[in-house]
Amino acid sequence: VSAAGEREILALARSLGGRTLGEVARFVGRALPRDPARHKGAAGTLIERALGADGGSRHGPDFAALGIEVKTLPVDARGRAVESTFVCCVPQRSKDESWERSPVRAKLARVLWIPIETHAPFAERRIGSALLWSPSPALEETLRADWEDLAELLASGAERISARHGRALQLRPKAHDASVRLRGADPDGAPALEAPRGFYLRRWVTRQVLEEAGLAPRAARGAARCIWRS
DNA sequence: TGATGATCATGC
């Protein structure tokens, strides 16, 4: 909405570049957990606090007024994304929604990517150069096609669903454990229990984002590069 | 090494 607002957020985010999670935690006055395995979302929560994002578990973008979603992006030493990226939970009745009105499109329309080096002790993980991003028309077409395929899959019954569907988007379990069930509906509309799932961006997508921004090498054997410079 | 399915903590 506001270009000035975007520039301010981006400048603030880029000021975190080169710092460690421990430094940022001290800056915002929060303790950083020692064990990432037991605090998987801690880096993302910390960055949101440092940026003054709206926070909480509400729907909608992190910066509601600007429509910006903040996503930390775990990368290896060369700046390549090492994990897929959670986008949002599968909404009930997603079959009734168009791509244009989908939460996936809303989330991905404007993303502030924050690369973070992984495979180091939590507090020593270094933050990279923040990147304000929107999907290219080509990627958006892929996302739309995936969304429509996956929505159809969801509407046709839960049995056939796996993470193998979708070129850029995929469906994966999203729950405390595999036993969790939500109230849903079967293809006929009758009440049924379903495993909660989320939409995820495949790893190649975020790798491409960083490559196009010059933050990661394009070739598999490319030279090492500092992720907090470009 | 990469992808899939499973899992952990927190906030409301």
Place this chain on the structure above:
DNA sequence: GCATGATCATCA
């Protein structure tokens, strides 16, 4: 209880 923040564990 469920959505948000993600990474872990395992197998091919």
